[in-house]
Amino acid sequence: MxxxxxxxxxxxxxxxxxxxxxxxxxxxxxxxxxxxxxxxxxxxxxxxxxxxxxxxxxxxxxxxxxxxxxxxxxxxxxxxxxxxxxxxxxxxxxxxxxxxxxxxFIHARTLSASDLCDPDISALIAAKMKEFHDLDMPGPKKVFLWDRLRNWLRTAKSMSSPEEAVAFRLDALDEEIAILEKTLSHDNQLIGFCHNDLQYGNIMIDEETKSITIIDYEYASYNPVAYDISNHFCEMAADYHTETPHILDYEKYPGLEERQKFVRIYLSCSGSNQPSDLEIKQLIQDVEKYTLANHLLWGLWGIISEHVNEIDFDYMEYARQRLQQYWLRKPELLGSS
Incomplete structure (x- = not known):
């Protein structure tokens, strides 16, 4: 053989x-x-x-x-x-x-892009996500996001041509990461063991039992749970099984009602106490702000992937869209920060 x-x-x-x-x-x-x-x-x-x-x-x-x-x-x-x-x-x-x-080989179905918009499946994902975040993973339980962003920025700068560095405004991103870390970090935010790449291809469902399995843990680490939820929401803009898998459609990003429902279910899995409206509102606000960190991170991932990965995917165009979203949404989400 x-x-x-x-x-x-x-x-x-x-x-x-x-x-x-x-x-x-x-x-x-x-x-x-x-x-x-x-x-x-x-x-x-x-x-x-x-x-x-x-x-x-x-x-x-x-x-x-x-x-x-x-x-x-x-x-x-x-x-x-x-x-x-x-x-x-x-x-x-x-x-x-x-x-x-x-x-x-798990005898379950990998989700498709459209499944993420199904309210019943979304509710199952919210509950499973809470279970995942509550895992007591061995090792230090510190937020890894900011170190990862800085490491990936260094790598992207070292690999990019001068033209790419200018096109993607790489020299401005050190300061942007510092602003995000200062603005988004607060004492009472929930920290958990996060998947950090919860796109539909990393979620499986057993059609008979309706049980969800989360797979592929390459990027998993401790992080603010709001970051992980925002990553999942951002992934709703993607469909990696089309003729143009790198093209993102932010019209598919979940509306406020969908986000509220997801967060309510997520927080309700904590125990007997139902979450207060204030808790839900706070987490939704945090989630929205963390979309900025997601856009930066996956923008850098696209730039680096273009230089190291042989998979047939337009990583540079993907990176351009993610960083474009960052600059587009930042004034609205952070105000004058």
Missing amino acids: ASVENGLPGEANRILKSLASSWGDTIDGLQVIPLKGAMTNEVYQIKWPTKEKKQSRKVLARIYGEGVEVFFDREDEIRTFEFMSNHGQGPRLLGRFPNGRIEE
Whole structure:
């Protein structure tokens, strides 16, 4: 079973062979099916017939993207993955190889862009998000957002041509990050273990049980929960499964009523006490302001990705749109700050 036959590294094939053997199968008729929508890694569904040939065995292979180590610490991500797996939060880890891993294939449906607008599904996501944020992840429980922004800005500057630096106003962003950190940080904000990339492709639903599973923890860290919720809202503008997956439509950003409903459900999952109108209003205000940090972060991600990632996606145009939104919304959200 040479890797050239199916596009998988030799180490991945050896793990698959070993897994199949442990399950009493032989890997005959192996199928490798690329899954669309991933923008950091290449993801494949791997299937082969079981010994009885009546059904297929399925696992997921994840090949890490080239150069994406600039975005996160892979060992941290693996530790998070294993913690989640041990706490029944995501797929089990079945094997690791140098540039990827084999995961359990979750028998659930990955959400589509339109699912995020479904009130019933949105309510399930809000509740699941609260559960995720309440996880007691080992390690320091400090906000990581501002360090990440500064690190990514340094990386973007080091990779960009002078023309790109001017076009994206990179020299102005150090000050913008400082303004955001000073304006958005306050003592009573809720801090939790955040996913930080809650787009529809990272959320799965079991149609029978209506249970939600959150997957892909590359960017997960402790952060203000308002930042994570705002990231989810911003992702409603995206559909990564069109002919132009990089184009964002901010007309799809949820209206005030939708945001209120989501936040009310989120806060209601805290316990017996229903959230007050003031708590809901405060979190909604924080969420809106944190959209600015999201636009900056993912704008920088797009610039860096253009230089390190081989995936077919117009990262620069994506970055342009995110940074354009930042400058457009800042006066309205921060006033004269």
